[in-house]
Amino acid sequence: MSYSEYGTLLVRAESRIAWVTIDNPPVNTLDAALAGDLRRFADEAASDDGLDVIVFQSANPEFFSAHADFEWSFDPGSLTALVDADADPALNPLQQLNERLRTLPQVTIAKLRGYARAGGAELAMAADMRFAAADRTWLSQPESLMGIFPGGGGTQYLNRLVGRARALEIVLGAELFDTTVAERYGWINRAMPDESLDAFVDALARRIAGLPKGVTAAAKEALDAAEASGFVPYLAEEAAAHAKVYPSPDDVVERLRVVMDHGGQTRDGELRLERLLESVPWAHRS
Template sequence: MSTGSFSTLHVTTSGGVAEIVLDNPPVNVISAVMMRELTDALGELAADSSVRVVVFSSANPDFFLAHVDMHILDQKQVLDELIAAAAPRGINAFQAVGELLRNHPQVTIVKLAGKARGGGAEFVAAADMSFAARESAGIGQIESLMGIIPSGGGTQYLRERVGRNRALEAVLTGDLFDADTAAAYGWINRAVPAAELDAFVDRIARNIADLPAGVVEAVKSVLPPADLSTGYAEEENAWSALIAGPDAVRLMDGAMRHGAQTPEGETHLEALMRSAAR
């Protein structure tokens, strides 16, 4: 794979395992460019029969994916191009990234060492498996504090993974969940001591890549992802109604003024968002 064309990703392959390192300083927000590059990278990997597993990690130990860029709608041209090129009918650009992960022919694994909020949390839940550092990882759907709801499939992934009652808790509180709680809820596979996370994920990825020919494909075919198209449409309609309102604009602009999308502000983003709302 040619990795030189990517500005927000680093892609390497070895022994049947591809590693994609997410790298969009300073806090790994999900920009339209990153979404386009993920789409391109996953498309290239899907066509590579030598790859059986794709592992995602972050170049920033504190932030896996902070969340979607709060100014992503200013990148409308790139979003429109994404929708035209890759999004299935009725699926928005954010949901399309999740669908790529959920339907990818190879096994997708997230190695979560830092925080994943909003679209970052959706990315984690869309992958086949996710393992998190017990001491440092956190995951949360913060959108309600921004005056919106998840729009990248988060409502649907949560209901499927953790059940309606816990999905309501995660979406309506906007709280950041620690790795042990996320694992107990079923949001991620398990929490692992931070010092062991790299070796743990590497072992799982290598063992899967070493399985006899046809096993990975057979398992993924008999355990397909659920069809979420109806839920996606409902999520998109609800999000669109809120994002156009004055509260969402006020809250996100206020958050940016208070330090959102900076390393300092993102460390305690939930408290920052609540302060910005006052």
């Protein structure tokens, strides 16, 4: 596989490992371009027998992926247009994308630096493992401050990783989590000094890629079967619930326009997104 000609991804594949670098300035927003590239990469990787491990990382040390595109709140049809006709029709396009990534036969690792919020955090959770640079990585699900809740698989993935009580804290509290708490909660596998992260993930990826052929896929199959006996993501239920709040009412959309006017999806605004969202009052609380 050549893994070339992506507009928002840089892909290097060698030694049975693919390093997938998200490069979608200014803040790696999960927009139509990035979603399309990730879907095309997943389609190509799924049939690549010469690939055992995929590492997702960012070209921007400040943002792994800021969140899904705010423009989709203003024009819901632009998100609907991304639907995958070959995927489960009960799921929305972001759920379809994340499930495509989650169910890849390869082991997937998210190497995190910077902010991973909302759709960006859901993208990271779709990976099999997450490792983060300590004190340089922050995770958040601030969708409730936008009048919605995580709808790209987030409620299901969070329950699976951290449990219901902590998932509710993350979703409804809408606060920024540093690596210390995220690691303790199980949101990430491990946090480590920034200068150690690349070498650690590289060594892990190479160990996995060096296993005898078939071991990785068989191990994933066995572990997934064990999980399926207890809990698996029930995304259709999330999709049905999310349809109650998205597309958003006009007053919520207008509030998000104000957020955009004050720095949403710019570097400076995204560095303080939770506070920016809280600074714009709701039109009503009915």
